[in-house]
Amino acid sequence: MFKNGKLFLAPPRDGSDFKELFKRLAAAGAGRRLGKDGFPAGPWTPELLAEEISQIDSNRTGVDLRTVQLWFQENEKGISTANIRWLARVFGCDDPVATSEWQMELSAAQSRLTARRRESKKEAGTIALASPDAALTSAFNEGTRSPAELARDTDARGPGGRFSLARRSEALFSCGSPLNLPASVFAGITALGFLSYITGIHNVTYTRADGVVKQVGFLWAANWMFVFMVFLPLFLAFVSELVTFWKDEGRPKLAGHGDRKDSDDAWARNVEASSYSYWAVFLICVMFAGIFQWIGVCLIPLLNGDGAYATDWGKIAIVRPEIISAPVAIVFTGIAYLYMCLCFYLFFAGLILLYMIVDDLWRMGEASKDLPDYKSELNDAGFRVMRWIFRCTVLGILIATVMKLQSSYLASNGMNIVAWLVGDLSSLWYEHDDASNGFSYRLPTQFSSLVIVISTCFVFLYGAIRLGIGSWVQVPLWKMSAVVALLVAGYLLIGAFAGFSILLGAGVLFAIYGLFDPWFGRWRASESQSVA
Template structure:
């Protein structure tokens, strides 16, 4: 029901207490604006509700988000008389008559909750413990009553990881990545390996400095932070819309079916990511390869990087300094790799959760519900697509640096520019290769494989729901309204995968690299042409 352009729900007057009534109203989005299909834009969250109350002119003092959060929780905290007045205006859609009715209903529900809590306390006082009747107990034998406490929950890595991505500020994770990079950058600058060269062969002075490596600059400063922000925003959007879909489906989902339980079901995946990053990448790769090479003073045919420079340039950095610096570098690498793989796990979890919730038959029996599924699913699909592009570029930057270190280019800029000029006919000689090997080829391939697997899983699962909920052909048009068409998604992902495998494999690969960069930028910052078609596509079946 619409009232002043907002979703109006009449007072049910069914005897619910305040907590039950408040949960129902926030889940269905009572008092929230309606979209063009007449569907509320989403449920209430503590932040949204606190902002709406603070915008009421008659309430110049506003309200704290923490106060509103208490109302959402299962506790004895109830709103004051003034707060009930503001809630009544919001749920009554600023209509005087409706607001008056809701003020009476909320006040009555508040009294019912207080009476319910008082009765529970009276029962607890009357029957404090089960003991045999009529048996006097000496005062000295009375043991103190145990304090009521919640049972301690075991450590759950999936829950802790979800808390990292679900922080109120999406800037916290990127800021942590930047802070770690700054520390590492200062250490490389102090030790003189931020911009440094060595002579792999006669006549070739090769740049291997920290600041020149895209896997240590572009990834940590730009691509990975954008990936983390994208995943955090995706989770925040889904957790807000999930409650609305569950409410529309009419399913009675208990705690075991909630988002928290869904996250916990993927705990093994989070532990697997932790093992790969901190055991394989950090302990095995650093101690077994890099530290061993530094201690023995022999790098073999392993590619030379600033981590190992003490072997060939001891006058720049000593072995003990390089050992400590490489340990910190690999520990930082393990941490950011864990964040990346955790983000992929959450993308997979989200797609699976959306698919299972939207398989409820009741959601597909109403045209308005189908419209909402289409809108939410399209946004999720496009978010997964954009995050996957960033993930592919993380793997590409790692391989690009590894291939450069195996080449005879003086610097990575000269190497890429020389490849372009050779294709254009300016240079007469193509670049050559050093007799070395790179472990980063395997690492970058595993990251690429993981990213593509998550993308294709999410694409299939979400698109199956959209095809079921929307008319024939409408799913593709709706997706196009949010980012790029379906066929373009698959084409661009295929282009970037081919770009990854072709780095250094033929003359002119850098041109393909430029094309991949441009198409990725277009996909990330597409002006969203075709959005005007969304309403027609989502409502055509109703």
């Protein structure tokens, strides 16, 4: 039978599952255009079928060739709800009635495949209990898993058994409990705190050349205590929460009405596509922010007994060798900087994942913007994504702020960082010398904190442009943007004038409130609007 110049086969309704049904139809060339001689053009190939589906006018995203190849192979892969629609168009020869019949037949065949696959897994489990050798057999089949399963594997190895830094990094955020990474970072700084007690640098002062007594103990270093005990663990927890939501719930729901397998495969490909970004960040964090900075800031000054950098807990051995010796300080700072560079790699890896989620959501929205059924789901997903991105942005700027505060304090006339900030706060009413800088040092932390601010704000700005401008989150988004701008202004003006801490304190208060209520009083209204 022929329809619209194509070979048409009626749905057999013989109880076949999807694999059996698809194999027969592909071999017969169902839905292919007739040849010039009026005879069927031959069987389908993965390339021809993928091209045919991609040429359907209403299918803006097309179909991945790898997905079609999986239909042809002998495996347990089925077909997503979205792809059933397009395959039914092909087998139905663009006839509305025939397409509807094939859509029902393919859906039923997919359900039968799922049921049989579930039954076979139960039988395999029974056999595994009866035969220990089954576990060994499954181990040899490890290499045949899908990209999504490989991404979830703790080894996170890419095709051909290669180590994949991108997949490994993504797995750290998405596998296991969201508390794993924050707890690891917190445990690391706690261990360093104990080591500082043992070495005696937890609470130490020294007298600067101008007679000012400075507190430079490790436990007084805001850029270590606040960053690695509070802000970075929260940041990692928030990123883990968002990545887990997007990977396990948000993306499968938007990709194919809950089809998890194809969504996981697509997400794994997105992660692998960002591999160069992960490697670039890893090299910068480990080589430059870690090894080279430690050599220049700590190792060389400790070996030479002097340096152009401000004295802190890492270089206190130069001016107070009776507290800690130079060799012990070298070992301690080496451990601390190794911990720091790995933690900041996790921070930037989290920013990459946030960017990927925004880009992925935007692309899915563009592909389905003509489908009204998806609008409420897209709005709900965008609403949730922007809330978490704002929280992460606030924490990223706070991390940079305390880093700059600590380096500015070391160059100031304050006795400790608390007294310095209190003195600056009261400088509007009383004149204090503590608010002004007393010494000029090289401050590499100023640059590294600026990199953090720029990177964090870029992700927020990208999310605002892609997901928020001109849409349902417009009013709350401007409030979030105002808070981000206030925080950035407070960061940039640290130490610039007497009384800078007032502006900084106002920004921090708004930021802390925003962590609990990112919509600033419009949470419920925005949520109800997003699902309307």
